[in-house]
Amino acid sequence: MSRKSLLAALAAALMVAASSCVNAPEVSTEQIVLDNIFSRKSVRSFTDEPVTPQQIETLLRAGMAAPSGSNIQPWSFVVLQDKDRYLEIFSENNFNQRVFAQSAAIIVVCSDTTVVRAPRNDPQGTPVKMVNGTWRDDAGAVTENILLAVEAMGLGAVWTACYPYHDRMDPVKSSLGLPAEVVPYSVVALGHPAGDDQPKDKWKPEKVHYGKW
Amino acid sequence: MSRKSLLAALAAALMVAASSCVNAPEVSTEQIVLDNIFSRKSVRSFTDEPVTPQQIETLLRAGMAAPSGSNIQPWSFVVLQDKDRYLEIFSENNFNQRVFAQSAAIIVVCSDTTVVRAPRNDPQGTPVKMVNGTWRDDAGAVTENILLAVEAMGLGAVWTACYPYHDRMDPVKSSLGLPAEVVPYSVVALGHPAGDDQPKDKWKPEKVHYGKW
Numbered sequence: 001m002s003r004k005s006l007l008a009a010l011a012a013a014l015m016v017a018a019s020s021c022v023n024a025p026e027v028s029t030e031q032i033v034l035d036n037i038f039s040r041k042s043v044r045s046f047t048d049e050p051v052t053p054q055q056i057e058t059l060l061r062a063g064m065a066a067p068s069g070s071n072i073q074p075w076s077f078v079v080l081q082d083k084d085r086y087l088e089i090f091s092e093n094n095f096n097q098r099v100f101a102q103s104a105a106i107i108v109v110c111s112d113t114t115v116v117r118a119p120r121n122d123p124q125g126t127p128v129k130m131v132n133g134t135w136r137d138d139a140g141a142v143t144e145n146i147l148l149a150v151e152a153m154g155l156g157a158v159w160t161a162c163y164p165y166h167d168r169m170d171p172v173k174s175s176l177g178l179p180a181e182v183v184p185y186s187v188v189a190l191g192h193p194a195g196d197d198q199p200k201d202k203w204k205p206e207k208v209h210y211g212k213w
Numbered sequence: 214m215s216r217k218s219l220l221a222a223l224a225a226a227l228m229v230a231a232s233s234c235v236n237a238p239e240v241s242t243e244q245i246v247l248d249n250i251f252s253r254k255s256v257r258s259f260t261d262e263p264v265t266p267q268q269i270e271t272l273l274r275a276g277m278a279a280p281s282g283s284n285i286q287p288w289s290f291v292v293l294q295d296k297d298r299y300l301e302i303f304s305e306n307n308f309n310q311r312v313f314a315q316s317a318a319i320i321v322v323c324s325d326t327t328v329v330r331a332p333r334n335d336p337q338g339t340p341v342k343m344v345n346g347t348w349r350d351d352a353g354a355v356t357e358n359i360l361l362a363v364e365a366m367g368l369g370a371v372w373t374a375c376y377p378y379h380d381r382m383d384p385v386k387s388s389l390g391l392p393a394e395v396v397p398y399s400v401v402a403l404g405h406p407a408g409d410d411q412p413k414d415k416w417k418p419e420k421v422h423y424g425k426w
Contacts, residue, residue: 029365064416065250066357067253073417075420077422144353154243176426199278200284
């Protein structure tokens with residue numbers, strides 16, 4: 001092997017080194033998180049592939065990382081994976097039947113509408129059961145966290161409103177045996193996306209007001 | 214330069230190539246998004262560093278990427294950056310004064326409680342103004358998207374509930390000149406974190422029920 005060919009090999013090796021590192025991912029974590037928010041979509045058609053217990057737990061961990069008014073954490077979850085059973089439950093008030101029939105699992109995000117605490121006007125007083133004014137807001141943030149985790153994990157899901165519709169809530173609440181003060185807030189059907197659903201561009205600058213409406 | 218030293222140089226170049234690419238970030242986009250969800254925290258102390266118009270727009274774009282019941286997109290936003298003015302507005306019902314006094318900007322997430330559409334029982338009928346049953350849920354998802362974008366951008370924010378507290382909503386609504394049907398839902402104070410605030414671990418497996426409560 002001549003010195004010239006060795007020099008050529010050396011040059012080639014350095015070019016490989018350079019190119020392979022130029023090709024390394026350059027996207028910032030900020031952009032990855034933002035892209036995930038912009039890519040989140042309502043997925044309504046799924047393949048037959050199941051979701052794993054580990055995937056479900058990761059989604060629940062993401063849900064429980066939501067902010068909570070006064071840190072009350074009023075949320076709870078019912079996970080349904082027996083499709084025959086959940087199609088029976090939701091057929092009573094059949095909303096999104098077609099979607100549920102394809103989904104691999106359903107997470108019912110629930111929230112306790114009450115909290116036991118000292119009265120605001122008497123912080124040192126005896127705790128009493130009262131309405132939690134932000135139970136619904138916490139449950140909304142929980143549901144959004146789950147949907148964003150779903151997107152990041154390559155899964156798909158759709159948020160189906162349960163609260164405030166009594167024709168939807170009542171059969172779910174009775175079938176799942178929820179306590180009196182616990183509301184079935186949202187029904188998240190999930191699975192592996194069939195690829196038919198795309199995110200919407202909802203950016204409307206006219207919805208932004210600076211300083212005053 | 215001898216053949217031996219050229220071979221040594223070639224070997225060295227290849228080792229540099231290998232090591233520099235082994236050192237490239239190996240964290241998946243899934244883990245980056247999940248870590249951001251778990252890192253999101255309520256930030257209540259800020260430095261004096263301002264936020265840029267570009268940062269504000271990115272946060273509003275993230276907010277408007279939220280899911281929306283029936284795709285009504287009832288949200289709108291009032292951005293406040295004149296601190297004297299917003300401290301005056303919020304002093305009327307002073308909630309989180311100390312936090313607002315440190316923040317670089319405030320985003321008031323608003324939502325229209327009404328929608329003009331054909332009646333559900335007559336989809337082809339004349340559109341009429343009716344209550345939007347999911348305006349509050351959409352606004353919750355919008356607020357969470359903004360908080361997650363804030364975390365990803367290295368900023369900090371705290372979600373302050375405005376709705377459903379009339380003592381908080383009324384002065385904000387009148388000061389900002391919101392239309393009658395538009396509610397000031399949440400007040401998001403943001404800025405560059407002073408570093409005092411940490412995320413909470415809220416994972417409680419006992420809050421998960423499988424199949425039934």
